[in-house]
Amino acid sequence: MTLASDRPVLHLTPLPGSPTPSLPADSRQRVSQFLQGLQDQICKVLAELDGAKSFQEDAWQREEGGGGRSRVMKDGAIFEQGGVNFSEVWGTHLPPSILVQRPEAAGHRFYATGVSLVLHPRSPYIPTVHLNYRYFEAGPVWWFGGGADLTPYYPFAEDATHFHRTLQQACNSHHSEYYPTFKRWCDEYFYLKHRQEARGVGGIFFDYQDGRGELYRGPDPQGAAALHSAQVGDLAQRSWDDVFELVQSCGQAFLPAYVPIAQRRQALPYDDRHRNFQLYRRGRYVEFNLVYDRGTIFGLQTNGRTESILMSLPPLVRWEYNYQPEPDSPEAKLYEIFLKPQDWVNWTADT
Amino acid sequence: MTLASDRPVLHLTPLPGSPTPSLPADSRQRVSQFLQGLQDQICKVLAELDGAKSFQEDAWQREEGGGGRSRVMKDGAIFEQGGVNFSEVWGTHLPPSILVQRPEAAGHRFYATGVSLVLHPRSPYIPTVHLNYRYFEAGPVWWFGGGADLTPYYPFAEDATHFHRTLQQACNSHHSEYYPTFKRWCDEYFYLKHRQEARGVGGIFFDYQDGRGELYRGPDPQGAAALHSAQVGDLAQRSWDDVFELVQSCGQAFLPAYVPIAQRRQALPYDDRHRNFQLYRRGRYVEFNLVYDRGTIFGLQTNGRTESILMSLPPLVRWEYNYQPEPDSPEAKLYEIFLKPQDWVNWTADT
Numbered sequence: 060m061t062l063a064s065d066r067p068v069l070h071l072t073p074l075p076g077s078p079t080p081s082l083p084a085d086s087r088q089r090v091s092q093f094l095q096g097l098q099d100q101i102c103k104v105l106a107e108l109d110g111a112k113s114f115q116e117d118a119w120q121r122e123e124g125g126g127g128r129s130r131v132m133k134d135g136a137i138f139e140q141g142g143v144n145f146s147e148v149w150g151t152h153l154p155p156s157i158l159v160q161r162p163e164a165a166g167h168r169f170y171a172t173g174v175s176l177v178l179h180p181r182s183p184y185i186p187t188v189h190l191n192y193r194y195f196e197a198g199p200v201w202w203f204g205g206g207a208d209l210t211p212y213y214p215f216a217e218d219a220t221h222f223h224r225t226l227q228q229a230c231n232s233h234h235s236e237y238y239p240t241f242k243r244w245c246d247e248y249f250y251l252k253h254r255q256e257a258r259g260v261g262g263i264f265f266d267y268q269d270g271r272g273e274l275y276r277g278p279d280p281q282g283a284a285a286l287h288s289a290q291v292g293d294l295a296q297r298s299w300d301d302v303f304e305l306v307q308s309c310g311q312a313f314l315p316a317y318v319p320i321a322q323r324r325q326a327l328p329y330d331d332r333h334r335n336f337q338l339y340r341r342g343r344y345v346e347f348n349l350v351y352d353r354g355t356i357f358g359l360q361t362n363g364r365t366e367s368i369l370m371s372l373p374p375l376v377r378w379e380y381n382y383q384p385e386p387d388s389p390e391a392k393l394y395e396i397f398l399k400p401q402d403w404v405n406w407t408a409d410t
Numbered sequence: 411m412t413l414a415s416d417r418p419v420l421h422l423t424p425l426p427g428s429p430t431p432s433l434p435a436d437s438r439q440r441v442s443q444f445l446q447g448l449q450d451q452i453c454k455v456l457a458e459l460d461g462a463k464s465f466q467e468d469a470w471q472r473e474e475g476g477g478g479r480s481r482v483m484k485d486g487a488i489f490e491q492g493g494v495n496f497s498e499v500w501g502t503h504l505p506p507s508i509l510v511q512r513p514e515a516a517g518h519r520f521y522a523t524g525v526s527l528v529l530h531p532r533s534p535y536i537p538t539v540h541l542n543y544r545y546f547e548a549g550p551v552w553w554f555g556g557g558a559d560l561t562p563y564y565p566f567a568e569d570a571t572h573f574h575r576t577l578q579q580a581c582n583s584h585h586s587e588y589y590p591t592f593k594r595w596c597d598e599y600f601y602l603k604h605r606q607e608a609r610g611v612g613g614i615f616f617d618y619q620d621g622r623g624e625l626y627r628g629p630d631p632q633g634a635a636a637l638h639s640a641q642v643g644d645l646a647q648r649s650w651d652d653v654f655e656l657v658q659s660c661g662q663a664f665l666p667a668y669v670p671i672a673q674r675r676q677a678l679p680y681d682d683r684h685r686n687f688q689l690y691r692r693g694r695y696v697e698f699n700l701v702y703d704r705g706t707i708f709g710l711q712t713n714g715r716t717e718s719i720l721m722s723l724p725p726l727v728r729w730e731y732n733y734q735p736e737p738d739s740p741e742a743k744l745y746e747i748f749l750k751p752q753d754w755v756n757w758t759a760d761t
Binding site: 117131133140142252253254338342345346349350356359363365366368369370372373374375376377378379380381 | 603693697701726727731
């Protein structure tokens with residue numbers, strides 16, 4: 060894949076043997092409390108926005124330790140389906156796929172908590188949106204991960220710009236290197252290789268943020284090579300509180316990033332053509348989540364709560380053999396412009 | 411998972427170092443010709459059965475070598491969507507996932523040909539059906555694989571029995587051990603672990619059949635243990651022609667196994683309740699194909715023709731959070747009886 064920006068991404072190598080910054084005694088309580096509060100706030104505002112329906116909660120327990128509260132809205136006025144999940148789990152060992160990235164966690168008990176959200180609006184003019192923020196502790200290491208990304212059907216460049224700028228502001232209040240790095244990582248992660256398409260217009264994505272200054276640990280070979288060639292001194296010494304504050308800013312940026320888009324598109328009239336294309340494009344969401352998404356596959360293969368994991372799947376979906384958008388149509392424009400990584404923050408009509 | 415029958419499955423260990431039986435000079439032509447003929451015959455009969463629509467062909471070439479002909483029916487009277495694909499490809503090396511089972515093929519060029527089919531009927535009373543037969547040659551080894559399985563929505567035990575008995579007859583004309591072994595392997599393979607459900611009522615499934623007498627190479631640990639404890643002398647010396655004839659019988663059994671079911675259910679009236687449940691259950695088909703199916707995942711990850719691979723996905727699908735069938739309903743009966751491995755060949759109302 061090509062990336063929109065030629066701007067080099069900074070990669071920060073932790074000093075060899077540098078320990079993960081120390082934790083406050085109440086780290087788990089603080090993150091868990093923040094994430095539950097975020098779930099509460101998001102559900103409240105989305106229910107007000109929808110007007111017709113609210114979220115129904117299922118609390119669940121996990122046999123191996125922990126549990127969660129899944130909240131679903133069905134058949135709303137704006138949201139055909141929406142799920143906002145909180146979970147907090149612990150156990151004896153992390154799976155091998157995570158230990159590859161954090162070998163220091165091997166042989167240790169773990170704690171993990173997170174919030175994840177997917178909204179499938181009814182109108183093809185309102186984009187689907189996804190958010191996830193998560194936190195791990197295991198033996199000597201801890202880290203935060205997450206992000207948010209937008210998937211339009213009949214897209215507006217100003218919506219993509221608004222979404223990205225809002226997340227950029229949240230990141231910039233902590234360091235100017237965060238947004239460009241996490242934006243690129245998002246473009247790389249939410250990519251359907253078998254379709255050679257981005258999932259949508261992206262947003263931000265990050266993982267393994269532990270204050271040691273390694274901003275990027277993504278799949279791009281260029282990125283991996285650069286990982287050992289760049290450092291930013293002041294980012295290599297962030298405390299646990301610094302990283303948690305970054306995650307709080309990103310989480311709190313979700314509603315201002317998304318709600319105005321839903322509001323300004325909700326009244327646009329649409330017909331069967333738009334609806335059919337939306338259902339077809341939702342198929343890509345299913346393909347991404349079941350074929351590529353690490354969280355989904357990991358959850359399904361390790362005895363997670365299936366109904367909560369697959370809450371991300373759309374309520375109604377279409378597949379059509381060999382569909383091709385008509386040249387110069389709005390549908391073609393989605394593929395040609397919006398499903399390729401773009402510099403949305405600086406987008407202008409002349410770009 | 412539990413298996414319906416306590417009957418021990420026979421497993422046959424090839425003699426150490428025993429070479430794969432020799433090939434006729436025209437092996438590839440003969441298999442390819444048979445599979446193309448099977449595709450032709452199936453498409454012809456299904457189009458006659460449907461009455462309203464026929465199959466449209468896309469011929470395609472593969473850059474690395476070979477190609478195929480994909481045939482799709484859309485919006486038929488009986489078949490909402492159906493795909494019947496033939497492909498014949500070659501290249502420099504097989505992927506690692508296959509070499510694990512056939513290390514003798516490492517470092518050799520390969521040839522692979524196959525037919526695959528998935529039909530999604532419009533009526534919830536007609537089951538979805540899948541067929542695949544395939545053939546590989548690579549260096550010193552060759553083998554056949556494939557099978558057929560049935561996925562009902564509102565099921566009839568007599569349909570499951572008819573489908574299984576027809577495939578059993580095809581297998582029995584070659585050896586009585588084939589059907590029970592391949593039936594069990596099918597139940598193991600078409601299983602959704604995250605749902606703890608069978609995909610449907612099964613059928614037959616086999617792989618790595620090369621005349622050396624190893625009938626079973628499935629995932630069940632009990633099966634793997636038994637693999638080294640049982641032999642049937644007369645099956646350990648099958649020629650290439652013997653195995654090819656078995657595959658031909660199985661392939662030719664497809665139409666008599668499936669068509670009578672579609673015929674006798676096509677006129678049953680149904681309403682929105684049935685249709686909604688069908689669309690919901692089709693979600694399981696998507697989950698299986700994208701999360702578990704080796705052929706689909708392998709194809710998507712190795713630059714296969716995406717549109718032909720994903721032709722197996724249903725035209726319209728629903729997901730619903732936390733759906734549970736009503737007790738004692740026809741929907742509950744599907745889960746309780748039909749989505750568990752059963753001895754369909756010997757099924758009676760009293761079973």
